Amino acid sequence: MEEKRPIIRLDHVTKRYGDNTVVRNVNLDIYEGEFFTMLGSSGCGKTTTLRMIAGFEELSEGNIYLENEDVGNMPPYKRNVNTVFQSYALFPHMNVYKNVAFGLVEKKMKKEEIHEKVTEILNLVQLSGFEKRMPSQMSGGQKQRVAIARALVNNPKVLLLDEPLGALDLKLRKQMQLELKHLQQQLGITFVYVTHDQEEALTMSDRIAIMNNGVFEQIGTAKEIYEHPKTKFVADFIGESNVFEANVSEVKEDGSLKLIMEYGDMEAYGDGFEQNEIVYASIRPESVKCSLEPVNGFNIRGMVKEHIYIGSIIRTTIELPNGQLVKKCAQPDDDFKPVGSLVYLHWSPDKTVVMHTNEDKLYDLIDAGE
Amino acid sequence: MEKKKKKWRLNKNFLPGLAMVGPTGLWMIAFMLLPLIYVIAISFMTKGLFGGVVWTPTLKNYQDIINPVYGKVCLKSLKIALLTTLFSLLVSYPFAYALSKVKKRWKSICMLLIMVPFWINGLLRLNGWVTIFRETGPLNTLLTKLGLPALNFMYTETAIVFGMVYTFMPFMVLPIHTSISKLDSTLLEAASDLGATKLHTFLRVILPLTFPGIFAGSIQVFIPSLGAFFISDIMGGGNTMLLGNLIKNQYLNARNWPSGAAFSVLLIVFTLVVMQIYTRLGGDMDEMV
Ligand SMILES: Nc1ncnc2c1ncn2[C@@H]1O[C@H](COP(=O)(O)OP(=O)(O)OP(=O)(O)O)[C@@H](O)[C@H]1O
Ligand SMILES: [Mg+2]
Numbered sequence: 001m002e003e004k005r006p007i008i009r010l011d012h013v014t015k016r017y018g019d020n021t022v023v024r025n026v027n028l029d030i031y032e033g034e035f036f037t038m039l040g041s042s043g044c045g046k047t048t049t050l051r052m053i054a055g056f057e058e059l060s061e062g063n064i065y066l067e068n069e070d071v072g073n074m075p076p077y078k079r080n081v082n083t084v085f086q087s088y089a090l091f092p093h094m095n096v097y098k099n100v101a102f103g104l105v106e107k108k109m110k111k112e113e114i115h116e117k118v119t120e121i122l123n124l125v126q127l128s129g130f131e132k133r134m135p136s137q138m139s140g141g142q143k144q145r146v147a148i149a150r151a152l153v154n155n156p157k158v159l160l161l162d163e164p165l166g167a168l169d170l171k172l173r174k175q176m177q178l179e180l181k182h183l184q185q186q187l188g189i190t191f192v193y194v195t196h197d198q199e200e201a202l203t204m205s206d207r208i209a210i211m212n213n214g215v216f217e218q219i220g221t222a223k224e225i226y227e228h229p230k231t232k233f234v235a236d237f238i239g240e241s242n243v244f245e246a247n248v249s250e251v252k253e254d255g256s257l258k259l260i261m262e263y264g265d266m267e268a269y270g271d272g273f274e275q276n277e278i279v280y281a282s283i284r285p286e287s288v289k290c291s292l293e294p295v296n297g298f299n300i301r302g303m304v305k306e307h308i309y310i311g312s313i314i315r316t317t318i319e320l321p322n323g324q325l326v327k328k329c330a331q332p333d334d335d336f337k338p339v340g341s342l343v344y345l346h347w348s349p350d351k352t353v354v355m356h357t358n359e360d361k362l363y364d365l366i367d368a369g370e
Numbered sequence: 371m372e373k374k375k376k377k378w379r380l381n382k383n384f385l386p387g388l389a390m391v392g393p394t395g396l397w398m399i400a401f402m403l404l405p406l407i408y409v410i411a412i413s414f415m416t417k418g419l420f421g422g423v424v425w426t427p428t429l430k431n432y433q434d435i436i437n438p439v440y441g442k443v444c445l446k447s448l449k450i451a452l453l454t455t456l457f458s459l460l461v462s463y464p465f466a467y468a469l470s471k472v473k474k475r476w477k478s479i480c481m482l483l484i485m486v487p488f489w490i491n492g493l494l495r496l497n498g499w500v501t502i503f504r505e506t507g508p509l510n511t512l513l514t515k516l517g518l519p520a521l522n523f524m525y526t527e528t529a530i531v532f533g534m535v536y537t538f539m540p541f542m543v544l545p546i547h548t549s550i551s552k553l554d555s556t557l558l559e560a561a562s563d564l565g566a567t568k569l570h571t572f573l574r575v576i577l578p579l580t581f582p583g584i585f586a587g588s589i590q591v592f593i594p595s596l597g598a599f600f601i602s603d604i605m606g607g608g609n610t611m612l613l614g615n616l617i618k619n620q621y622l623n624a625r626n627w628p629s630g631a632a633f634s635v636l637l638i639v640f641t642l643v644v645m646q647i648y649t650r651l652g653g654d655m656d657e658m659v
Pocket of ligand 2: 046
């Protein structure tokens with residue numbers, strides 16, 4: 001991705017079903033050759049967005065461009081994108097060969113050429129020798145491969161995948177994740193991938209869009225999203241984190257902030273925050289430390305409530321005076337304090353992610369108004 | 371030990387089983403199997419002088435069938451049954467397809483519209499058509515008033531086919547509708563996604579996948595139209611002799627029961643052959659309504 005060329009552009013796309021707005025005013029560029037993932041909880045509008053790109057759903061507002069061409073009103077069969085359906089959607093009356101050849105036959109390609117391409121792609125998805133099999137005679141993983149081959153053989157500009165591994169067991173899933181990623185790198189085709197499995201998204205994607213309630217909360221690489229979540233939703237959704245509501249009591253010249261919470265205060269870094277602004281401060285459990293003495297800049301007291309050993313890691317829950325539970329995880333011998341100890345929580349201030357709250361508040365208002 | 375246990379179990383299930391199947395079984399034996407055996411039996415007997423059956427075995431009834439006149443009747447019956455099947459299909463498929471697309475409330479209304487005529491005697495309904503189509507009927511009156519040529523439709527083969535299509539269409543609509551409703555809509559999206567236009571999606575995906583319904587419907591229209599006599603009597607005005615009419619005539623007019631029985635056996639054989647073809651080609655009896 002040296003030069004970034006948008007291959008798909010969503011321009012103020014909105015989708016409504018009756019009064020129910022499912023996708024809200026989404027703007028998005030997907031670049032050529034990237035593995036782009038839409039991640040979000042159930043019902044947030046991922047499938048709907050993907051179906052609008054494929055052409056199965058009409059847009060309520062906005063437009064979609066494929067390679068700068070307006071495809072908003074183009075029927076699916078004219079768009080140079082292909083879809084891998086969650087349910088595979090293999091034609092039950094056709095064998096593997098005919099399924100894969102379906103798109104090529106539509107393109108009126110010559111028989112020999114079709115044969116060559118189908119053979120090649122079946123080889124690529126490791127299904128050579130399965131040409132004569134009917135879909136009903138194949139396992140889930142094999143069907144999935146046929147579905148992928150059937151889409152890829154058309155050499156689409158973009159491949160759309162809607163939870164393609166959702167129906168597979170964990171082991172096969174892991175294996176197929178690697179294979180898919182491999183295929184994508186090998187072919188250089190843009191993948192737009194939908195999943196609600198964050199681990200899958202984090203391991204496979206070049207960029208991830210976190211979707212919530214019809215909007216993209218954040219778009220970025222796995223690292224960016226994990227380390228610098230922009231909203232409380234993202235911080236909560238990706239990995240685990242402790243989120244505190246706090247008031248900015250002081251903005252220092254070196255960019256550091258003094259945050260005051262209901263019980264205690266802390267130091268953090270962040271740009272663009274104002275004094276007296278209400279913010280969320282988020283910290284990952286693995287960054288949380290505790291000591292018996294107060295640490296400079298921090299004053300958060302709590303009581304160790306519980307230890308859980310998970311392999312070589314120990315997960316600790318610490319309760320604050322207001323009842324909020326703080327999660328901490330660490331190696332057992334790092335700074336272990338027995339259950340019942342009164343401790344001071346602290347961490348390195350640059351690990352804190354500070355987020356504006358007003359955006360969330362605004363959405364709450366809109367939702368309440370509807 | 372093992373054996374004893376098994377026997378006891380069999381006994382336990384035997385009585386309830388008999389109670390369930392027994393009445394139907396008796397019914398079938400009394401009203402299906404026995405008459406059938408009787409028909410087959412008298413087809414090999416001699417005709418009595420004043421009707422009735424003389425129990426002297428003979429093959430004469432079957433030898434009589436091999437006669438160009440009867441051959442023609444058989445061919446005509448086949449032709450009309452085939453035409454009926456074809457036109458029922460052409461009318462029913464779009465109808466069944468539309469039925470699967472409409473909203474639920476409309477669907478039940480449409481279903482009702484198909485089923486309601488069934489509750490009225492077929493003879494009455496057909497005579498209704500006769501009234502409409504007859505030479506001086508309302509249709510022709512209307513046509514002449516509009517300055518159009520009058521239709522001379524009644525008492526032709528076309529009228530018979532019309533009557534048969536009208537009578538047997540539900541048998542075509544229902545199985546087709548069933549197989550269209552079973553169609554997975556993501557398959558249609560997949561076809562479209564792979565570049566197929568609406569027409570190609572229909573030809574390459576919808577049609578082959580609804581073929582079981584077409585097949586089952588065709589059989590269910592073809593078989594009764596082969597044997598039906600009252601439709602050709604009413605719509606054909608007795609001008610057209612079909613296999614069904616022939617059988618009826620042999621029994622009731624000529625009072626030649628053995629000959630009528632022989633033709634009945636011929637019709638049964640026809641039917642069995644068609645059913646055999648159906649199952650051989652992979653048709654499923656469960657597709658039938
Ligand atoms: N055809 C439709 N008519 C009305 N509402 C719909 C329709 N399709 C989807 N919705 C609604 O739109 C919202 C988003 O649906 P969508 O299928 O895009 O969710 P998703 O993010 O893919 O969820 P999941 O992870 O469960 O697949 C849901 O609330 C759903 O109820
Ligand atoms: Mg979905």
